[in-house]
Each structure stands twice: as structure tokens, then as C-alpha cells.
Amino acid sequence: MLRFAGKRLLWALVTLWAIITITFIIMHSIPGDPFAREGKMPPAVYENLTKHYHLDEPLYVQYFLYIKSLLVFDFGPSLKSSTLTVNDYIEKGFPVSLHLGIQALLLAVVLGLIFGVIAALNRNKWPDYLSMVLAIIGISVPSFILATFLINYFAVEWGLLPAATWSSWSHTILPTISLAMLPMAYIARLMRSSMLEVLNQDFMLTAKSKGLNKGFIIMKYGVRNAILPVVSVLGILAANLVTGSFVVESIFGIPGVGELFVDGIFNRDYPVILGSTIFYSMVLIFLIFIVDIAYFWIDPRIKVAGEEQ
């Protein structure tokens, strides 16, 4: 188990390094520079600014300087703000995104699993069709359309919920729904097909032949086995949600990391782009790691394979 964890950690570092390097290269290969949009600027000021941020150095020097600061978890200063660093931005934005993400994830997982199981148990009957129509809508309607739709009805027409910003819990409801719809639909479909497969397994018949209760059979024999493929995609889904959907955060005016990222790209704010990309990757890798560990716990067959290695 420890060896497995160590190995995964090593791979995580390699992955992270690759992401940093690739992002760095791509970002700097786009023409233009961070101060191009600032309007007229005396050449001396421009020169001082580029010098201050080491933008006049050769690329490889910038690269090593950046890696050096990363080693102490310093994502560098923001080129757009004279006082705030990228670390400040993340510290400010991440708790908000995390809150929104966890709420959306819970909603997506709980409803997704329930819809998926109900659909599988009622295959080719109306609950199945209803869940799958909902799932297809969830997958095919982009979140910005859903978000505007929700705002229009729940906030503007009926005045039930606040339209935007982030202050009380009722402010979180609409963004949570907009964000949760896609993963929920995805989980529902995955769970349905997985559950259908499990329902056809021989051990379901064994369970029935033991005279056990239907609910018990569905949970312990059905869901317990069908959930495995869902868990394996949960890491990526969770990272997506927790680090914030850029679109949903922008629409609702939520001060999360998603907004930070979008602003960073607009402003060609190199440290912000790099910082948020790396931060996103770190969260993703961490969550996938957690999911792998969780897999050990829920699928006994993997435990043995891991220990034998």
C-alpha cells in the first residue's frame, strides 16, 4: 500500500513537471505580451516593468527562475496587480470554488446514482426513459445556456432566488445546479449501464436463490459492484467541479478560481495562467490519487494485485 502510494506520488510529480513545462512553452509562444493592452506607456516604464518581472531574460532563464520559486510554492506576482500575488488570488478564490464544487459534486453523485439505478431497475419502462431523457438534456445543454435559463426563471421571472453574486447559501443554489447537471447526467448514464451489466451477472441469481430481500440484493450485490466504474471517473469529475467551471463562475459573478483563470488569459498575465494551471493540475492529480486509494478500499480484487506487485 505504501509502495503503491509512493509510486503514484512520483508519477504525479513527473506529470506535474510536464504540465508546467508544456504550459510555459505554449504560453510564451503566443505573440503579444502582458503589457500590450495597457495603452500608451513611456518606453522607460515599459522597460522597467519587463526588467522587474524578468521578461527581458532569455526564456530558459525565466523558466528556471519560475521552477525555483515553485519549489517553495511561490506562484509569483500577478503582473496586473501591484500588490496581490498569484498565491493571494488562489487563497481568495479557491475556498469559494471548493464550496461550490463540493456542493455540485454531492448533488451530481447522489442524484446521478439514484437516477442511474432507477433507470436500470426499470429498463425500458417510463422511469428509465425519463431518467435518460434528463441525462441527455444534461449532457447536451451547455452550462451557460442552463445557467441563463435558470437565472431567467428562478431569479427574474419568479424572483425565488438571487440571480448572481456570492453571499448567502441561497446564492449558491443556481450555480450549483448549473454546475452539477453535466456530471449528474454523466454519472446517471454510466451507473445505468454498469448496473444493467451487474444485474445480468450470475451472482444476482445466487442472491435471489438465497431468499434475500430485494432491497438488500440491489444494494449489496447490485450497487456495490456497479459503482466501481463510477468511482474511477469521480476523480476527474471532482477536480473539474472543485476548481470551478470558468463559465458558470463568470455568469454568476462568483469570485472563484475559474474567474481568476479567465481574467489571467485575457490579460496575458503569465504567472496567473501558469499558477492556476498548475494549481488545477495539482488538485486533479491529488483527487485521482484519492480515488485510486478509494478503489483499494471498495474493490477487494485490486488490493491483492497491488500487494503482489
Added chain:
Amino acid sequence: MDNLLEVKDLEVSFYTHAGEVQAVRGVNFAIKQGEVVAIVGESGCGKSVTAKSIMKLLPSSNSSYKKGSILFKGQEIIQANEREMKKIRGNEIGMIFQDPMTSLNPTSKISDQIAEGLRKHRNMSRKEALNYGIKLLEMVGIPHAAERIHHYPHEFSGGMRQRVMIAIAIACEPELLIADEPTTALDVTIQAQILKLLKQLKDDLNTAIVLITHDLGVVAELCDKVIVMYAGKVVETGNIAEIFRNPRHPYTMGLMRSIPRLDMQRDENLYSIVGTPPDLLNPPKGCAFYSRCKYAMKICKDFSPEMESLEQSQKAACWLYHPLAKSAVKTS
């Protein structure tokens, strides 16, 4: 003595996109306490469907009992509701399935899988069920049972898993055990061990066994009575000596001849019954074996034969044995 299980005129159909598949088309048999009855026949002859219908394990969405009755200890199974069936399943009737590799829940420990039935039907506490489970595993010959019971199915070999399945099936001491091809998925040496185990359990617990198989060797090893099925119908029944010494239905004769013999010449071809069984989507009007039978007569094509009593307990459904048939062919 009264029959433990009585199946009368059972007809079961499946509904598919292609139409109604008449999987079982009138099956009759009875089993007494402690008796071992084999149902033999080739794949698709309805033997597994018959077995599953005894426990009402067929999918309710696309299958139905069309006719007949299944009496278990005088209770009509076909009319029984789910609540009554739950009391019978695992408690009074246990079942062993064909493939031990897929019949156990992979994410649940053996201890749980044995204890479930005991706790439900015998109201045992967690601890009692565990201790009894260990006893059961010892009984079916699993070494280090006290330790092994805490393992998961994938940590057992195929033969060991089938032993676990048997332990689960007999946990509540059912009066009837249905074994649906219990040795088919196992290799030959393990098959022999499992058969020996079943035999021993039958002697120790006086459990009646319905053994579904297409392996006549297994039948000879274990059974008192044989039911030969073909295309959803019973074509011949009798006790084991009668069927093996003197098969009367042409299909049974063919089956017996198909067993490879030790005294055969090496270069001799193995015998097989020519042709394929009929499509049960449109079962033939007359005898289902007509197209493959070398004794086929005109009447066989259009009229289905009834079971005729021959000597002692042997019966066969063949026009050759109709009282009006002049002289029956004795052997093949």
C-alpha cells in the same frame, strides 16, 4: 411416501423479439425425500429453465408459466407470491449454479455471503452465523476454514468456490438442492471431488437433489432416477439401471452411444446424433426428435407421442412403444 416435489405438465415460454420461445413444453416428474434425480439433455432442451422455474428464478419481464403446476411439499409454487418464495428460497430449496467463478459476489467476503441466508432464515446473530459458517466450510472440505471464511471469492480457486457455493446452498439444510450443471465449469479431477462431496452431503443430510447435467458420467455416479429431456419435453424417465442398461427412446439410445468408451479403437470416430434439435420458436407438431430419428415412422411427423409405461419405473414417449405398435425395436 409423499412426493417432496411434483412437477406436472409444466410449460414455460420466453418472449423475445423473434416471438414466443416454448422452452419447456410439458414436463412431468416427481421427487421423493432424499432422492437424487438427474435431468439430462443437450443444451437448450429446457433443463435449466425447468430447474430455475422450481425456484421461480426466471426473469418475470420476459418469461411466463403457461400451464401446469409445481408442488413443493404440497404448496403450489406457481401461485406463490414473492414473500412466500423468499421463505422457500435458500431455506427449503437451495441452488448451486454452473459457473462458480461468477456466482459469488466479488465485493463481499465469504463470511457475509454465507451468513446472509443464516441470519435471514435462522435468525442467527452475527457471531453464531460466522461460527456456523466455519462449520459449513469445514463440512464441504475447505482447509483452514476459520481463516478462509474472511477471504474474498477471488482468493479461491474454481473448485474451492464451488465448495463455497455448496456450503451456501446447504447452509439452512434445505430439503431440496437444485444443482444446475455443478461440475460443467470445473476440470475433471475437481469434478470428481465435487461429485463425491454432493454424494456425501446427500447421505449425511438426506437432502433430495435435482441434478441438471449433460454429462452422463455424472449421472451414473450420483443419481437414483434419470429424466431425459429433448426440445422442452421429457422423452424418457426411469431409474438409473434401466436407463443405462436398456435405453428405450431412440434419443436416449443415441446419448448412450455418444459416451466415449475405453474399449474403442483409437482410429474409430466418436458417435454423434446427426442433425440439430428443432427451433423452439416453431416447435414441430409431431415428435420433436422425428427429423433425427432413425426409427421415424409416418405417425411421428404429425402426432406427438404420449409417455408409455414400459417395465417397472421406466417410461418413454415414443410411438414405438405404443400398444398398437407391432413389435418394438429392442436395441440400437
